[in-house]
Amino acid sequence: MRRPTPPGSEGSNGKWMYSAPWQSWLWFLIMAYEVTATRRRPKTFEELAGQEFVTATLSKSLASGQIAHAYLFSGPRGCGKTSTARILARGLNCEHGPTATPCGVCPACLEGAKGSSLDIIEIDGASNTSVNDVRQIKEEVLFPPNSSRFKVYIIDEVHMLSGGAFNALLKTIEEPPPYIVFIFATTELHKVPATIKSRCQHFAFRLIPLETISKILRDTCNELGIQAEDEALFWIARESTGSLRDAYTLFDQVLSFSDANIRSELIREKLGLVGLENLNTLAQFCTKNDVQNALLHVDSIIGSGVALEQCIIDLAGYYRSLLLLKTGITREALLGYPLERFSTEVLQALDPVRIEHALDLLLAVYRDIRYSVSPRFEFETVMVKLCGLSTWVSPEELRSAIADARNLLQNAPRPVSAPGASVSPQPSSGPSPFMSDFHRALAARREADAQSKSVHTDEETVERITQVFPGTIIK
Numbered sequence: 001m002r003r004p005t006p007p008g009s010e011g012s013n014g015k016w017m018y019s020a021p022w023q024s025w026l027w028f029l030i031m032a033y034e035v036t037a038t039r040r041r042p043k044t045f046e047e048l049a050g051q052e053f054v055t056a057t058l059s060k061s062l063a064s065g066q067i068a069h070a071y072l073f074s075g076p077r078g079c080g081k082t083s084t085a086r087i088l089a090r091g092l093n094c095e096h097g098p099t100a101t102p103c104g105v106c107p108a109c110l111e112g113a114k115g116s117s118l119d120i121i122e123i124d125g126a127s128n129t130s131v132n133d134v135r136q137i138k139e140e141v142l143f144p145p146n147s148s149r150f151k152v153y154i155i156d157e158v159h160m161l162s163g164g165a166f167n168a169l170l171k172t173i174e175e176p177p178p179y180i181v182f183i184f185a186t187t188e189l190h191k192v193p194a195t196i197k198s199r200c201q202h203f204a205f206r207l208i209p210l211e212t213i214s215k216i217l218r219d220t221c222n223e224l225g226i227q228a229e230d231e232a233l234f235w236i237a238r239e240s241t242g243s244l245r246d247a248y249t250l251f252d253q254v255l256s257f258s259d260a261n262i263r264s265e266l267i268r269e270k271l272g273l274v275g276l277e278n279l280n281t282l283a284q285f286c287t288k289n290d291v292q293n294a295l296l297h298v299d300s301i302i303g304s305g306v307a308l309e310q311c312i313i314d315l316a317g318y319y320r321s322l323l324l325l326k327t328g329i330t331r332e333a334l335l336g337y338p339l340e341r342f343s344t345e346v347l348q349a350l351d352p353v354r355i356e357h358a359l360d361l362l363l364a365v366y367r368d369i370r371y372s373v374s375p376r377f378e379f380e381t382v383m384v385k386l387c388g389l390s391t392w393v394s395p396e397e398l399r400s401a402i403a404d405a406r407n408l409l410q411n412a413p414r415p416v417s418a419p420g421a422s423v424s425p426q427p428s429s430g431p432s433p434f435m436s437d438f439h440r441a442l443a444a445r446r447e448a449d450a451q452s453k454s455v456h457t458d459e460e461t462v463e464r465i466t467q468v469f470p471g472t473i474i475k
């Protein structure tokens with residue numbers, strides 16, 4: 001294991017700690033701090049979160065002694081591939097094994113846990129990419145393990161190996177000495193050649209569900225004796241998008257400024273987020289067609305230090321949640337917040353078609369602001385459009401309105417031309433008030449046409465054409 005380089009100026013011998021005792025204490029304190037992701041790295045299959053299929057299969061094969069020559073772990077970052085590889089290696093080498101539950105106290109387990117085992121070799125594929133690196137492995141595998149049952153090679157980011165290196169590895173993976181086990185981990189499975197894949201037992205790791213991450217963060221808080229709001233932990237879990245390592249890193253960051261009390265308000269302040277209250281207010285102004293207040297509220301949000309991009313992302317997320325709610329989805333993990341915290345006023349005022357349009361506008365403006373002279377103007381224009389959302393008509397609604405109008409003109413009986421006779425408007429077939437307005441206007445127009453002289457005689461028509469196009473001779 002690499003020891004930390006002692007601090008000191010370039011070329012110093014690192015004997016600084018004897019010069020001032022307080023410095024050594026400081027160094028001890030720095031070293032005592034361990035990031036949460038490292039401290040809570042799972043040591044057993046039970047502790048591994050969200051990968052039930054992988055752990056169940058590996059546990060069974062360990063228990064039955066059916067050990068493959070090579071394993072390939074693929075999946076997104078921070079979801080437990082390297083941890084699983086280490087647990088598997090320890091399970092293989094435990095004195096009471098091979099077992100799915102390494103004892104944790106035998107010399108092999110202790111060395112494995114410390115990372116000092118000579119028989120568990122971790123190689124970073126990203127920095128050992130050449131044929132020569134693989135050649136070295138090929139020579140090493142000829143020697144049996146030092147003190148354990150198996151010699152385990154864990155190669156991380158294996159997709160970074162060069163084509164030549166992969167080819168050099170092929171024969172070794174196919175028929176290695178019986179004491180060798182390869183475990184490859186990759187975040188980019190498509191870059192691993194098919195020839196390698198076909199020689200490995202492949203396990204696909206999944207993103208860890210939001211609820212699971214949330215629960216793990218709660219356990220971490222309890223362990224550290226930290227107060228934390230559910231919403232704040234939920235936000236961290238959501239931001240980590242299924243990666244537990246990302247969640248721990250963000251958790252550490254939030255903890256560093258939270259003073260043992262993690263609150264969502266503080267996170268919003270420090271990390272420049274909009275927050276649901278602001279989003280609700282903004283959307284309420286939009287549904288009321290209150291352009292002035294909507295723009296002023298945008299100004300106050302941006303003035304409080306929220307980046308424009310973040311503002312757009314959060315507002316788009318808000319309208320996405322509304323759309324999900326309209327389709328009947330109430331799962332908090334998908335909505336981002338509990339259902340009851342969304343403004344009922346906004347929910348009642350908007351229908352799915354208009355929410356979809358709002359989302360389209362926001363996603364488009366997010367793409368456009370990169371090339372814009374003034375991103376803020378672009379966003380404000382969108383806010384004005386969002387204020388007019390209730391009167392916006394989709395192309396589909398327009399098409400169906402025109403079709404209805406055509407039917408009305410072709411099939412409906414001519415209105416009675418007696419004065420005072422009214423034509424009842426057609427009922428609206430869509431959610432938009434546009435349709436009923438349209439039909440009402442159409443009917444009124446036809447009534448007016450019927451009362452006035454709407455058909456010209458031939459003479460009148462010729463007269464009008466010659467007026468418009470003087471010199472035209474119509475025969």
Ligand SMILES: [Zn+2]
Binds near residue numbers: 093095105108
């Ligand atoms: Zn053991």
